Amino acid sequence: MIQPSSLTRRGIKICGLTEEAGFDACVEHQADWVGFVFFDRSPRNVAPQRAQTLSLRHAGGPERVGLFVHPENDDIARVLDYVSLDVLQVYASPARVSEIQQCFGLPVWLSYAVTRRSDLPEAEMLFADRLLIEPKPPAQSDRPGGNAVMLDWSVLTGWTPDFEWMLAGGLTPHNVAQAIGQTGAPAVDVSSGVEVSPGQKSPEAIKAFIRNARYDAFSV
Numbered sequence: 001m002i003q004p005s006s007l008t009r010r011g012i013k014i015c016g017l018t019e020e021a022g023f024d025a026c027v028e029h030q031a032d033w034v035g036f037v038f039f040d041r042s043p044r045n046v047a048p049q050r051a052q053t054l055s056l057r058h059a060g061g062p063e064r065v066g067l068f069v070h071p072e073n074d075d076i077a078r079v080l081d082y083v084s085l086d087v088l089q090v091y092a093s094p095a096r097v098s099e100i101q102q103c104f105g106l107p108v109w110l111s112y113a114v115t116r117r118s119d120l121p122e123a124e125m126l127f128a129d130r131l132l133i134e135p136k137p138p139a140q141s142d143r144p145g146g147n148a149v150m151l152d153w154s155v156l157t158g159w160t161p162d163f164e165w166m167l168a169g170g171l172t173p174h175n176v177a178q179a180i181g182q183t184g185a186p187a188v189d190v191s192s193g194v195e196v197s198p199g200q201k202s203p204e205a206i207k208a209f210i211r212n213a214r215y216d217a218f219s220v
């Protein structure tokens, strides 16, 4: 029998927490990261005070990731006044990523939209602490992520960058193992795929997603 210690443990982020039940499920099932969305056009938008209330339910547990869309430094500072964040995830230009890193001294992850293989970033483009590789949003969407749209995973087949990255977009408990098998993603991110309605997470789906994503299917 293969011992868990011999397996590669995949990183798992559950994004867009707004409610106690979802947050508690992430803690119970040992997600690595939970995401709070600070973007007022998102159904998962939370006020900083609300994120603080959720975050303080448990000491320790998943790292807290704050998600911002083209933020000014003041936007981030206002959130940090209330809730302690471990990571800042941004939709922003490369120049802004560096500025935010310097200003806050926190790891900054960059959401990076990909459609074709030629869109994939080169190592020398790596200025962020991690890239979230996700599909471009549908034309009619008013938000850049959290759209339940799947990337064409074949675009990532054989891509083995030597920097930290994570796969996002349209993942669910049912397709995440296949997505990992096809892309080799070392970490995965989900929002819509573990919800019963936009913004309302399903504790059962969070449990199933983490179970199906944690280790390679052939290893367990």
Ligand SMILES: O=C(O)c1ccccc1NCC(=O)[C@H](O)[C@H](O)COP(=O)(O)O
Residues within 6 Å of the ligand: 015, 016, 035, 037, 039, 042, 043, 044, 045, 067, 069, 134, 143, 144, 145, 146, 147, 148, 149, 168, 169, 170, 171, 189, 190, 191, 192, 193
């Ligand atoms: O989730 C949102 O509503 C959102 C709004 C604005 C910018 C980003 C947003 N989510 C980003 C994420 O990290 C999602 O987890 C990622 O895009 C995957 O989303 P989904 O396809 O819904 O799993």
